[in-house]
């Protein structure tokens with residue numbers, strides 16, 4: 240994760256803590272009925288932003304690895320997305336594993352014996 244992303248995550252975290260703290264303060268001092276749940280829910284939004292930021296960082300890291308593996312410096316986003324999809328599919332198991340929600344494998348799958356024994 241880059242420095243600006245880390246700073247952004249720190250800002251999101253502080254905002255989330257402040258909103259949660261403000262929600263508690265509203266509850267303690269008898270704030271209006273709508274303000275307590277509103278600030279409580281609002282304190283969750285920055286947490287979602289932190290998760291989103293980490294997903295983006297993972298994607299950037301994957302793109303950098305794929306660029307190094309391919310030995311090229313392409314900026315074509317479609318090629319990179321295709322390479323990411325291929326890498327994800329290659330990391331997965333066989334087609335039957337996908338369609339059976341990981342309960343069965345193709346007869347030729349090297350993971351079949353281990354799965355059936357379990």
Ligand SMILES: [Zn+2]
Nearest residue numbers: 332333344348
């Ligand atoms: Zn399989």
